[in-house]
Amino acid sequence: xxxxxxxxxxxxxxxxxxxxxxxxxxxxxxxxxxxxxxxxxxxxxxxxxxxxxxxxxxxxxxxxxxxxxxxxxxxxxxxxxxxxxxxxxxxxxxxxxxxxxxxxxxxxxxxxxxxxxxxxxxxxxxxxxxxxxxxxxxxxxxxxxxxxxxxxxxxxxxxxxxxxxxxxxxxxxxxxxxxxxxxxxxxxxxxxxxxxxxxxxxxxxxxxxxxxxxxxxxxxxxxxxxxxxxxxxxxxxxxxxxxxxxxxxxxx
Amino acid sequence: xxxxxxxxxxxxxxxxxxxxxxxxxxxxxxxxxxxxxxxxxxxxxxxxxxxxxxxxxxxxxxxxxxxxxxxxxxxxxxxxxxxxxxxxxxxxxxxxxxxxxxxxxxxxxxxxxxxxxxxxxxxxxxxxxxxxxxxxxxxxxxxxxxxxxxxxxxxxxxxxxxxxxxxxxxxxxxxxxxxxxxxxxxxxxxxxxxxxxxxxxxxxxxxxxxxxxxxxxxxxxxxxxxxxxxxxxxxxxxxxxxxxxxxxxxxx
DNA sequence: GAGTGGTCTAGACCACGTA
DNA sequence: ACGTGGTCTAGACCACTCG
Numbered sequence: 001x002x003x004x005x006x007x008x009x010x011x012x013x014x015x016x017x018x019x020x021x022x023x024x025x026x027x028x029x030x031x032x033x034x035x036x037x038x039x040x041x042x043x044x045x046x047x048x049x050x051x052x053x054x055x056x057x058x059x060x061x062x063x064x065x066x067x068x069x070x071x072x073x074x075x076x077x078x079x080x081x082x083x084x085x086x087x088x089x090x091x092x093x094x095x096x097x098x099x100x101x102x103x104x105x106x107x108x109x110x111x112x113x114x115x116x117x118x119x120x121x122x123x124x125x126x127x128x129x130x131x132x133x134x135x136x137x138x139x140x141x142x143x144x145x146x147x148x149x150x151x152x153x154x155x156x157x158x159x160x161x162x163x164x165x166x167x168x169x170x171x172x173x174x175x176x177x178x179x180x181x182x183x184x185x186x187x188x189x190x191x192x193x194x195x196x197x198x199x200x201x202x203x204x205x206x207x208x209x210x211x212x213x214x215x216x217x218x219x220x221x222x223x224x225x226x227x228x229x230x231x232x233x234x235x236x237x238x239x240x241x242x243x244x245x246x247x248x249x250x251x252x
Numbered sequence: 253x254x255x256x257x258x259x260x261x262x263x264x265x266x267x268x269x270x271x272x273x274x275x276x277x278x279x280x281x282x283x284x285x286x287x288x289x290x291x292x293x294x295x296x297x298x299x300x301x302x303x304x305x306x307x308x309x310x311x312x313x314x315x316x317x318x319x320x321x322x323x324x325x326x327x328x329x330x331x332x333x334x335x336x337x338x339x340x341x342x343x344x345x346x347x348x349x350x351x352x353x354x355x356x357x358x359x360x361x362x363x364x365x366x367x368x369x370x371x372x373x374x375x376x377x378x379x380x381x382x383x384x385x386x387x388x389x390x391x392x393x394x395x396x397x398x399x400x401x402x403x404x405x406x407x408x409x410x411x412x413x414x415x416x417x418x419x420x421x422x423x424x425x426x427x428x429x430x431x432x433x434x435x436x437x438x439x440x441x442x443x444x445x446x447x448x449x450x451x452x453x454x455x456x457x458x459x460x461x462x463x464x465x466x467x468x469x470x471x472x473x474x475x476x477x478x479x480x481x482x483x484x485x486x487x488x489x490x491x492x493x494x495x496x497x498x499x500x501x502x503x504x
Numbered sequence: 505g506a507g508t509g510g511t512c513t514a515g516a517c518c519a520c521g522t523a
Numbered sequence: 524a525c526g527t528g529g530t531c532t533a534g535a536c537c538a539c540t541c542g
Contacts, residue, residue, distance in 0.1 A: 001530085002530080002531090007446075010446070026507080026508065026509085027508080027509070028507080028508085036531075036532085037531060037532045037533065037534090038532090038533085038534095039291075039530090039531065039532070039533090040530080040531060040532080042509090042510095043530080043531090045509095046298075050302045050443070050456075050457075051443045051444075051445075052442060052443045056508095056509065056510090057508095057509085058508075058509065058510085058538085058539060058540075059507075059508040059509060059510095059538075059539045059540050059541080060507095060508065060509085060539095060540075060541085061507095061508065061509080062509085184490070185490065185491050186488050186489065186490050187439075187461070187488065187489035187490075188484070188488055188489075189441050189459050189460065189461045189482070189484030189487070190304060190459065190484050190485075191302070191303045191304045191457055191459060192303075193303075194259075194262070204302075205302075205443055207441050207442065207443060207459030207484065208441065209439070209441045209461070230441070232440070232441030232442050232459065233442075235441065236438050236439065236440055237438065237439035237440075238436070238437065238438050238439075239437050240434070240435070240436050240437070253511085254511080254512090278526080278527065278528085279527080279528070280526085280527085288512075288513085289512060289513045289514065289515095290513090290514085290515095291511090291512065291513070291514090292511080292512060292513085294528090294529095295511080295512090297528095308527095308528060308529090309527090309528085310519085310520060310521075310527075310528065310529085311519075311520050311521050311522080311526070311527040311528060311529095312520095312521070312522080312526095312527065312528085313526095313527065313528080314528085
């Protein structure tokens, strides 16, 4: 039974018999060891791969994956904070720590995907400007950050140029009379699309958090939608709260 | 090539040719249709299952999975809110909406798992009280909520009884001179353990968010750790913010 | 060249719902 | 009774990397 083999190996991983980065027995070894066909061993190993516990490295074997808190990076994203002007916060946060942050920016005019179109309250066919970015840390892709703006609001502004905006996009929006004063954050958890796998170089068994942030003006009309894709193996979302009720929906 | 088959089917799902709940062609049909062996078709289908796109239903076929926002449930968890006394917020929130909330409670004394032990700053071997709960909505498991307290703090209090605590656990802690005034929230995204799959009845390809909340007193010592496990297909984490900087670490 | 995983074939038997 | 997916076998060839 393949699930038995998987269970054995899983136990050895979680109890430390097979530590991080250790090499598992080869498929051939496991077939003789358990006296089953190779496909059966393979099914067990595939299960562990999809659980995110191990990773197959081409012609060298299966290896125990790095444990979760690899990048134990408290994201300041969800902690209300004073503005950090002059520089993108991602860059500022991480370059202060001996890491090497880098990002690619790419600006284009697109028909926004449905989930963005709805949040921006655009009609079918209306266009948006998207600033698509991939952030890297020490050369590894860390997350993506796609900011969508209604084309009508930002046409001919700095936002359409594929470089950092030193003042921040909010300033630019404010100049257009579209100051953003409120935001709605939604976080979805799901498996990545093949596109996301490519863009972020995700291993198998790596789920992602999709953080969609909708920025609103004082009168409640949306002026931007930011879609962040955060690979689960590289992110811990952290925030602090003051106040009495810590356990969230927990009272007892 | 199995990835070609997967791509074909994936396209049909995302473009709506195969809508939600539609039945895919059977493995046998696909083998003749593509002229390949069954195992090859199977590999393609398994990939889609692990992406969370389809679900195999025992002897009836593969079906397109419900789309993400099944329970489009704004969680109030992350929005600082006034206390709702008298009743567990989970129950209050959802019974107000024609849903049927239910929860099981089970209290025990345990050696806490490492991630809890560290956050409670307990020494190796020190014990904790855990109130383990599974929340159900309309009969389906919705999430789990395990609250850990240092045994020394809550011995012989209401917290050790396996029933709702009307006043809320915070009140009880406060009476012990351990009022919680601050909290640290961490959210991890990963694939579930087999345990979690059982407890929450998770389908394949369903990642989870693990929300760990550490409650602190005024002097910074931890008094409780709550581990919430939120299945990705049943949760959208939502919160609102006031203030200028909506796009999180996004400035440009 | 040897060993690895990646892919594929062509069978087989089973449990299980549905008709 | 039949068709479904779930499991398993016993092979095969490949591309790749390593020593």
